[in-house]
Amino acid sequence: MKFAPQIKIPATYIRGGTSKGVFFKLTDLPEAAQQPGPVRDALLLRVIGSPDPYGKQTDGMGGATSSTSKTVILSKSEQEDYDVDYLFGQVAIDKPFVDWSGNCGNLTAAVGAFAISNGLVNPQSVPENGIATIKIWQVNIGKAIIAKVPMTNGEVQETGDFELDGVTFPAAEVQIEFIDPADGEGSMFPTGNLVDDLEVPDVGVLKATMINAGIPTIFINADAIGYQGTELQDAINSDSKALAMFETIRAHGAVKMGLINNIEEAASRQHTPKVAFVSGPAEYVSSSGKAIARQDIDLNVRALSMGKLHHAMMGTAAVAIGTAATIPGTLVNQAAGGGERSYVVFGHPSGTLRVGAEAQLYQGEWQVNKVVMSRSARVLMEGNVRVPGDVLAS
The missing domain is CATH 3.10.310.10 (Diaminopimelate Epimerase; Chain A, domain 1)
Incomplete structure (x- = not known):
């Protein structure tokens, strides 16, 4: 029996807030996975290591918790006046399912930094030193987010003394502003009642x-x-x-x-x-x-x-x-x-x-x-993830 060889896809493994996820540029994904659908979902499931009946995600990048079973796809924004489009996929651990119904606020802290480092932001809008203001369009819920990313000598500043409970080591502070964050259409209180x-x-x-x-x-x-x-x-x-x-x-x-x-x-x-x-x-x-x-x-x-x-x-x-x-x-x-x-x-x-x-x-x-809240983010590993090539036949 002949098996398809592994393929490799450029990716970055990042901690954002109290979560971790695998980040991709949309254009780095295999062509069949650049559009929403079963091929994309199958690819991300295989990257993370789901579904895993053992609940460990040993054969993937996931960490066997909801906080570490996450994927992000970023691209230059198609929205006027925004820098980057941010799409989040929550990968189930024991089921063959990727949930696209909501945002991840923790990984939001890493979106601006990834966008800068991967050429998704106009370099002229990023200061050599100081704070870069990155305008993010959150695709899952259709909302605006502003990330304030510290810069030092033209590079994203990741190290610092900001402490975030739930994260062991300090890092640079990233301020996040969720603009008009009411999720979905209609009232912020869908029943019309506060209680x-x-x-x-x-x-x-x-x-x-x-x-x-x-x-x-x-x-x-x-x-x-x-x-x-x-x-x-x-x-x-x-x-x-x-x-x-x-x-x-x-x-x-x-x-x-x-x-x-x-x-x-x-x-x-x-x-x-x-x-x-x-x-x-x-x-x-x-x-x-x-x-x-x-x-x-x-x-x-x-x-x-x-x-x-x-x-x-x-x-x-x-x-x-x-x-x-x-x-x-x-x-x-x-x-x-x-x-x-x-x-x-x-x-x-x-x-x-x-x-x-x-x-x-x-x-x-x-x-x-x-x-408004403050989080931090840090790149843990960058390079390529590998998955069996037959995943693209899903």
Whole structure:
């Protein structure tokens, strides 16, 4: 039997925020994969090492978590006044599925740097030293993002002293602005309510804030489902009944948000919506052993991604948290003490994060102008990935 030889594709492996992913230039992909469709999906699945029934992604670049099973495709922007088009693919670990329904806020931190280093940005708009302002068009959700990338002697500055909880080593700070981040068409609150009664089989009726900002997110109160809000990963991820409960909440919330027509469709939309539970400020010890004091945070938030509690906080979910926190009456705002605010500091399993937001009520509808946070990014490896050539016959 004759087997197709491996092919090699230029790629860069990058940490962005608390995630890692394989980055490609669109024009570097095999021609058959330069368009959306089954060939592209099959290629990215093989690159990452999915589907893997062992759940380890040993035969690929993935790291067997939702934070490290990610792909990015970048190209010169087709949008007027933007530098780069950013397409994100969340690769399932144990299923042959790539979810294109949402953005990755963490990997956003690496998009501007990759675009500069790979010739996707007009060199005349990039300073020799200082801060390069890169205008990103997020293709998955059709939204604008501004990345402030530090430059030194004509090169992207990656090293620095900015510390990001959830990342072991310091790096250069990259400020990200999510412009008008309400995700999807229509109201930022798709039900028209800041708080809804969400009926969930075998759970009951839960109070829920369902918001489209950054990424569609369902917020519930921690105590309503038997948690304190200070839990770490093992408390949730080792409990199969808890994970099943969260998936049921996610599916029923997705229907109520109008993202899917019935709960069965949730299985083919794993990346969105997210589910998060909130509680008031309380002290705890983070996963790294760092003590988080009650007075240092406004609230605690724990969020699930791809069926598991996230080790820190997804960047897009942080956008949703920052937005909801600034809108009086949401569960997030209530957990933070209520009232008006322009930013929030929340605790997550790996530490804390500050997110600023500008929200306003306009003609009876809440709108958010932008959400701002700081992340960091660093190239880990660059060169070529290799995959068996028969993947292109998918």
